[in-house]
Amino acid sequence: MAVTNYILVCGGTGCESAKADAIYQNLIHASQTEGVSETVQIVKTGCFGFCEQGPIVKILPEDSFYVQVKPEDAEEIIKEHVVKGREVKRLLYNKDNSKKHAKVEDIQFYQKQFRIVLRNCGFINPEDINEYIAREGYAALEKVLFEMTPDDIISELKVSGLKGRGGAGFPTWLKWKFTKDIDDPVKYVVCNADEGDPGAYMDRSTLEGDPHSVLEAMTIAGYTTGANKGYIYIRAEYPLAINRLKLAMEQAREYGLLGENILDSGFSFDVDIRLGAGAFVCGEETALLTSLEGNRGMPKPRPPFPAVKGLWDQPTVINNVETWANIPVIILRGGEWFAKIGTEDSKGTKVFALTGKIRNSGLVEVPMGTTLREIIFDIGGGIANDKEFKAVQTGGPSGGVITKEYLDTPIDYFHLQELGSMMGSGGMIVMDEDDCIVDVTKFYLGFTVDESCGKCSPCRVGGRTLYNILDRITKGKGEMDDIDKMRSVGHAMTKASLCGLGQTAPNPILSTLRYFEKEYHAHIKDKKCPSGKCKELISYYILADKCIGCAACARKCPVAAITGERRKIHRIDQDLCVKCGICYETCKFDAIYVG
Amino acid sequence: MAEQKDTIAFSDELKAYINEWKHKEGNLIMILHKVQQEFKYVPREAADIVAQMTDVPLAKIYGVLTFYHYFKLKKPGKFNIQVCLGTACYLKGADGLIEELENVLGIAEHEVTEDGLFSIEPVRCVGCCGLAPVLVIDDEVYGKVTKDQLPGIIAKYQ
Numbered sequence A: 001m002a003v004t005n006y007i008l009v010c011g012g013t014g015c016e017s018a019k020a021d022a023i024y025q026n027l028i029h030a031s032q033t034e035g036v037s038e039t040v041q042i043v044k045t046g047c048f049g050f051c052e053q054g055p056i057v058k059i060l061p062e063d064s065f066y067v068q069v070k071p072e073d074a075e076e077i078i079k080e081h082v083v084k085g086r087e088v089k090r091l092l093y094n095k096d097n098s099k100k101h102a103k104v105e106d107i108q109f110y111q112k113q114f115r116i117v118l119r120n121c122g123f124i125n126p127e128d129i130n131e132y133i134a135r136e137g138y139a140a141l142e143k144v145l146f147e148m149t150p151d152d153i154i155s156e157l158k159v160s161g162l163k164g165r166g167g168a169g170f171p172t173w174l175k176w177k178f179t180k181d182i183d184d185p186v187k188y189v190v191c192n193a194d195e196g197d198p199g200a201y202m203d204r205s206t207l208e209g210d211p212h213s214v215l216e217a218m219t220i221a222g223y224t225t226g227a228n229k230g231y232i233y234i235r236a237e238y239p240l241a242i243n244r245l246k247l248a249m250e251q252a253r254e255y256g257l258l259g260e261n262i263l264d265s266g267f268s269f270d271v272d273i274r275l276g277a278g279a280f281v282c283g284e285e286t287a288l289l290t291s292l293e294g295n296r297g298m299p300k301p302r303p304p305f306p307a308v309k310g311l312w313d314q315p316t317v318i319n320n321v322e323t324w325a326n327i328p329v330i331i332l333r334g335g336e337w338f339a340k341i342g343t344e345d346s347k348g349t350k351v352f353a354l355t356g357k358i359r360n361s362g363l364v365e366v367p368m369g370t371t372l373r374e375i376i377f378d379i380g381g382g383i384a385n386d387k388e389f390k391a392v393q394t395g396g397p398s399g400g401v402i403t404k405e406y407l408d409t410p411i412d413y414f415h416l417q418e419l420g421s422m423m424g425s426g427g428m429i430v431m432d433e434d435d436c437i438v439d440v441t442k443f444y445l446g447f448t449v450d451e452s453c454g455k456c457s458p459c460r461v462g463g464r465t466l467y468n469i470l471d472r473i474t475k476g477k478g479e480m481d482d483i484d485k486m487r488s489v490g491h492a493m494t495k496a497s498l499c500g501l502g503q504t505a506p507n508p509i510l511s512t513l514r515y516f517e518k519e520y521h522a523h524i525k526d527k528k529c530p531s532g533k534c535k536e537l538i539s540y541y542i543l544a545d546k547c548i549g550c551a552a553c554a555r556k557c558p559v560a561a562i563t564g565e566r567r568k569i570h571r572i573d574q575d576l577c578v579k580c581g582i583c584y585e586t587c588k589f590d591a592i593y594v595g
Numbered sequence B: 001m002a003e004q005k006d007t008i009a010f011s012d013e014l015k016a017y018i019n020e021w022k023h024k025e026g027n028l029i030m031i032l033h034k035v036q037q038e039f040k041y042v043p044r045e046a047a048d049i050v051a052q053m054t055d056v057p058l059a060k061i062y063g064v065l066t067f068y069h070y071f072k073l074k075k076p077g078k079f080n081i082q083v084c085l086g087t088a089c090y091l092k093g094a095d096g097l098i099e100e101l102e103n104v105l106g107i108a109e110h111e112v113t114e115d116g117l118f119s120i121e122p123v124r125c126v127g128c129c130g131l132a133p134v135l136v137i138d139d140e141v142y143g144k145v146t147k148d149q150l151p152g153i154i155a156k157y158q
């Protein structure tokens, strides 16, 4: 019997943790009990990107997009959709109930997206090499092995304009050329899958959804540069991605696409996995290589660059997961095709992990040059809970904030840097009026201080100094000259730190001072936190005209600071109050005021 | 052999893994991962055994263990509650979740309850930012967690 329906279940980590596996099992079970197991093919795919609405189930050929599916829904999906051909309307995504049938192309979340890196995520079963091959997988490898010289490949990459997606934006072709031009029998290819930026998961989703694309690209780099060995350095926190990679490697070896004498070309290349162990600095390339060698992940001064002297002092090409995932497409479609996408400065697309106070959290891939407004408001659906947009943070702990006035800036390496932020690896964190800029900045500094390896003193001492000042400010103990102090310590760190971690650690401060200096002043001079986040600077009051004396807050107050007779106005004893905010969350009458 | 009750034994699988890996380059971190997988932390005696089996000095092993956050030197609770403190989760109030857990369990971060059942471990981004704030217990991920849900979640493991 021919297969008439394909059911794609999201198997990315986000959905997987929200019971995607149970849904998958239940769908299989239901298809068997309903006697349709021969006509439906049920596949677990990689991340669809629309994580806010997960777990997601998509059914072809109708292209029905079911959201927030529960394991219990599986039976209905099979009985109704597959057996009777009727869509399960209540599970379809429709934002405002205006549309009855939400097809993928109708969903605004996807409309402005353009998928190169995530081309296979959500379309194929990442655990089956045949599905990758069916979508032109390994065709690029075949093409380079039999039709292109290493120089051809490098010039194709040069034409494409591809720059590294791991943060620094270094031209990929140049890196490869450095390594290729060195005459040395032992060279390495490394994939940076350490994804340290907290709040970002682009690389994880790519590896989970399309592991072969990275393996294929690394093999192409091996052929180009003359390396026969590759390593994928991946966070231990990503078990699903690790397993899918391992499986992909096994399958590729079985098919003769990895290992000795690939496709009988005479070229041999193999890949091994090495696990990270939770150190942010190991995302920095020299630290990563030191860690890969089995040591404490301390960075080294550059030059020499890894391309010349890298792993075990041998020439090493190191690229980020997303950079790798672009390579096979560039080889197949050509550098010129790729260069038509994007802006003058930045070609191709970029994947962002859109999170924070956004309505539709998720993974989005857009052409370079898309504006922040399009990403946040059109794709992301705007700010959650109808709050006011305050800022968006890009570049993680090394980046900065961008405010409302600059929402129409086209996103590329150049423009983001001009605004005092950076592309970074693709974390995009949206903040609303309730978020305190000083507090968030302290969060980032806390992160980098925690993660500083301690080797160089500008970073070790400078970072700690900056954190302490911020901590003081959030506690109402800041002084006005703290601002200049932060600027000068920050600039010194930028200049004198050994590696990118310390050089960029002050960026969150310098950038927020640029746009939100007033908010710092409010904390320092007025001893007020305008967004009501810094506990030491706020007090809770009960508004006499709103309190009805229900005593709900008094019952919940953990320190019995709220008193009053029933049906009479209550009050909060400021000396007892620990500012936990429970009264504020409890009151149904908006009678608690934070100020 | 009075010390007998303190000594620990490596499973055959772990021993085989170490023997397989000890000749590979850059193996130490991989071996320590496997040890932690078996014991949920890296006990001192285990580090000794690794040193003996691989000929790597104990000082280097501890150098590596202490550098990386992922490795634990203290035994965690039977159920280690990992609270994500990545940026997305932080903005959505993960610090409040930690405070509330500390209240409910009566322990601080990185401590273990007296009955050995629970410990609290703040972690950095578990990669489910769309579900923020997130906590993970025994590989089970809880998303969009609120403070009120915490007692109920804990009760499931008691």
Ligand SMILES: Cc1cc2nc3c(=O)[nH]c(=O)nc-3n(C[C@H](O)[C@H](O)[C@H](O)COP(=O)(O)O)c2cc1C
Binding pocket: A163, A164, A165, A166, A167, A168, A169, A170, A172, A192, A193, A194, A195, A196, A197, A280, A281, A282, A283, A284, A285, A286, A318, A319, A320, A321, A323, A324, A425, A499, A500, A501, A502
């Ligand atoms: C502190 C720090 C952390 C970094 N973390 C990562 C990371 O998690 N993932 C990544 O791919 N690159 C990271 N990088 C960038 C790498 O050093 C390097 O530029 C990148 O792996 C090169 O690959 P690309 O050219 O493909 O971007 C980090 C850099 C610094 C300074």
Ligand code: FES
Binding pocket: A198, A199, A200, B084, B085, B086, B087, B088, B089, B090, B124, B125, B126, B127, B128, B129, B130, B132, B133, B134
């Ligand atoms: S920030 Fe918590 S899962 Fe990413």
